[in-house]
Amino acid sequence: MHYQTIIHAEALAAFCAELGAAPLAIDTEFVRTRTYYPQLGLVQLFDGQQLALIDPVAIPDLSPLWRVLQRPDQITVLHAASEDLELIHHEAGAMPFHTHDTQLAAAFTGSGLSIGFNAMTQELLQVTLDKDQARTNWLARPLTEKQLHYAAADVFYLLPIYEKLLERLQHEGRIAWFEEECAALVERKRPQELSEQAYKDIGNAWQLGRQELAVLQRLAMWRESEAKRRDLALNFVVKELHLFKCAERMPKTLRDLEQLGLLQPEIRNHGKTLLRLIEEAQNSDPQSWPQRLQRLVDFPHYKSELKRLRAKVEAVANAQRLPVELLASKKTIHQYLSWLWKCADEQKQDGKMPRLLTGWRKELLGDLTQ
Known part of the structure; x- marks a missing residue:
């Protein structure tokens, strides 16, 4: 596994200029203990040909990279993307234009909802990664060769995993579901304005x-x-x-x-x-003053309705070979019940629909009242 370490702005600009439209595997290493925002310590990139480790401590301005991720033809490949997306938005001021999350891809192809990266490399590539550097302080300098090798492996193996999972998704006709779920994840991770809620x-x-x-x-x-x-x-x-x-x-x-x-x-x-x-x-x-909060558990039919919906979700998920929690977690069901019981009719018309009533979930679950 060969990689280059980029510690100068000129080298970053040159590397980014050479990147084509191929899917780009990316991972970030960061520290987040007492801070509101994650502190970026390293960015790893692999396009199938070149693997680079970018040092944001040495190069505070990563705008050439952020511009690449925002190109309309660029697919950004991440694994378990939630925290990476938050970090990228904080650093870049925008989300990647087109994100694919391999953890979601694995879920849609029958590998469970929250499969870890090491488990995926073992399952799909028969490679076991050494994870002994997971607790590294990524802001400390210098980083050791072992730490850099550990970081590089995360994107070196991510791209072939992505390619295998994409083949499975295409074979099973689930690309559209996967794309929809990735787009929804990106929307959920966009930072919100100060909320009165x-x-x-x-x-x-x-x-x-x-x-x-x-x-x-x-x-x-x-x-x-x-x-x-x-x-x-x-x-x-x-x-x-x-x-x-x-x-x-x-x-x-x-x-x-x-x-x-x-x-x-x-x-x-x-x-x-x-x-x-x-x-x-x-x-x-x-x-x-706000109205008093109503708990779902205090509604008369909460227990029976939750049980009924869970049974329906489980039956559909099993028939489709999907993780139950991907189709509808307890939180997702609660979102639907809150919308159903707490929203006035005009709010239901004007407000955001619950996830169970949109997209691929609605396609699979159909009428939730039956």
């Missing part, structure tokens, strides 16, 4: 009344904004539990925050801001 993801928010939810809504939006501004993981700004306690108890003083169990750095850095946001929410127009 973020409070709904806070644990036990359903226990709160409307005024408390108004407080939680402001606190959750502020925390997300602060996390992005400081590039700090959400819970390193203020812990989720502490946001909930602030909304539940609505403290008025720094001493109150301390008695609720907030950490001293949280109080020192953000205490006055938290108290101000709480007071603003308390004094806001009650008509603007």
Whole structure:
């Protein structure tokens, strides 16, 4: 396995200029511990002829590469693409134009939903990879030859795996399903604007009344904004539990925050801001307060309907030799039930349809009421 290491901007530009329209296998190595955004440590590329390891520590501006990924005729091949897509968008400001995820391809060809890369190399290529460098600090320099070889292998074997899986998809007539699911994954990984709905993801928010939810809504939006501004993981700004306690108890003083169990750095850095946001929410127009949250488990027919839908999904998935969780996970079924039971008719007409009622899932599952 031969590869080149690119540490100069001129060499990166020259390499990218030579890339044709062939599918491009790409992988990224990054560190993400306390930060909101992943910190890019290495980018690996293989087009079937040339294999390059690009050092973003030495070359902060990777725009020649990002322009390649955004060409309309360029297929970007990734494995388990979720985190890579988030990283690429953060670095490039855009998603790759056309993404194929080999983990999804494997799922559509009967290899399970979340098969790992090493398991795929063993199954499809009879190659066992050495994964002892998985916990490398990819921001440290210099990287050893063993670390670089480990990183290069991830794209060297990715391309032949992709080619084999694509043949299977074509043979089984599932290319369209695969393409649709890859496109949907890319859409889900696009970063969202600050969400007024973020409070709904806070644990036990359903226990709160409307005024408390108004407080939680402001606190959750502020925390997300602060996390992005400081590039700090959400819970390193203020812990989720502490946001909930602030909304539940609505403290008025720094001493109150301390008695609720907030950490001293949280109080020192953000205490006055938290108290101000709480007071603003308390004094806001009650008509603007969110409605209380309804849990699906509290609807009368939840258990029986979940059981019925799961049975239908399992029967169809087994008949199609698909992973049950790919066709419809519990989260996907919950999305459908929330749409069915919680949305008013006008919202159903104007809003986004649940995944079970669109595309290849609708094709396979048909009428979900039967």
